[in-house]
């Protein structure tokens with residue numbers, strides 16, 4: 429009873445402290461936005477005034493304390509420029525091309541938001557006050573909002589953070605145990621992969637600086653009249669929220685200022701399925717396969733040959749297929765239904781769903797695990813290849829290269845994933861482990877946001893390693909002195925060995941000469 433009262437009092441005292449929160453999530457992609465929607469809703473329900481710059485507003489009238497500024501106008505423009513085919517080509521060309529494309533993309537996004545009227549009005553409005561700013565961590569130039577509003581900044585990432593962000597937070601990033609998420613490696617790296625990952629970890633901060641951050645610095649200078657350096661901004665975070673979960677992207681050491689909020693953050697409340705889909709699913713006798721490449725990869729990007737291979741396979745199997753596909757296909761098999769848009773979570777939630785064919789984005793992966801569905805992955809870009817390998821490693825699915833898979837292998841994999849109970853039970857087990865934690869991801873995000881507000885920052889949680897100059901971080905001075913000492917010792921040993929040697933030679937020499945002289949004398953005497 430007493431405990432209850434105390435808890436109630438604590439709750440009351442916190443909920444009275446209503447703060448003003450600003451969140452900026454520039455990436456115009458549904459999967460980057462859905463990761464945080466529940467957090468904004470929850471914070472606003474707790475009485476905070478929340479303003480979010482987003483490309484996918486929730487638009488829920490009941491959330492009266494939530495103000496959403498729609499930046500989706502940038503979305504169409506940008507996706508036309510970086511359309512599916514363009515991305516596909518980059519994937520074929522390797523990691524560096526994907527990165528370059530991605531950097532161009534975030535530069536354009538950044539420019540479009542920084543130069544927009546609402547952003548300019550926001551930063552020049554002298555009345556405006558915020559207690560904390562949350563910024564998508566791919567955009568360190570927006571951390572400047574913390575300086576403008578004189579408040580702490582929390583970085584948020586809809587996936588695990590890239591290696592350089594972990595480094596800036598002081599989290600150890602071993603290239604072999606935890607390769608960067610854009611590298612197509614997961615566990616058991618071979619020697620070539622280990623070399624690539626090591627080089628990547630060491631060179632990526634510099635590469636990124638010259639490829640994109642210098643340009644972003646120019647944007648900052650142009651659109652924000654606040655003299656600041658982007659590298660200093662990168663180091664200025666109070667906390668970093670990563671939407672990964674230790675059980676998904678690998679258990680790794682995180683400092684106290686990095687909070688893992690992934691797992692179930694994107695799972696929404698069930699909604700009834702549209703009539704057409706409901707009917708299609710209900711009348712399926714053997715079960716339904718749901719096929720979606722997410723919001724960013726367009727199905728057309730698969731290419732005609734692959735689409736024909738897929739259709740051939742689908743025609744031969746007894747399952748029904750719900751395929752989120754943005755175009756029309758002539759002569760569609762009877763068991764396939766195309767959807768322009770799909771209520772993904774509600775389809776996965778349906779008991780008839782047996783398998784999810786996905787591009788392997790983290791949000792889709794988390795949903796699939798939550799709804800206990802094994803996966804078949806066709807990875808495209810970003811962390812998808814990494815995730816695909818992880819899925820196969822955990823035996824909760826399989827992956828295929830969409831350009832080169834064999835239809836018969838694909839077909840037999842479908843049967844295996846649906847019929848072999850191992851896959852379903854592995855997914856179930858993983859789900860139970862993910863759900864079994866003291867606080868959900870959303871609860872952690874809300875608690876830590878209020879913590880930062882209460883204490884006006886969280887710099888006291890920073891790993892002291894972040895304050896070290898580079899020469900100390902890499903222990904260059906230490907190793908130089910130790911190296912010099914080693915050389916000195918070696919030289920001294922060498923020198924003294926020489927002296928001892930000469931001494932011995934002299935001594936023995938004299939001894940031998942004496943002995944010889946003696947024997948000669950003896951000979952003479954005889």
Ligand SMILES: *[C@@H]1O[C@H](CO)[C@@H](O)[C@H](O)[C@H]1NC(C)=O
Pocket residue numbers: 446472473474475476490491492493
């Ligand atoms: C909005 O915030 C106020 C306090 O600022 C709170 O009393 C109210 O319940 C909140 N409204 C909603 C719908 O969450």
Ligand SMILES: *[C@@H]1O[C@H](CO)[C@@H](O)[C@H](O)[C@H]1NC(C)=O
Pocket residue numbers: 754755756
């Ligand atoms: C597909 O066909 C329908 C009519 O059969 C048409 O309304 C729709 O616009 C077409 N969609 C595309 C993407 O071509």
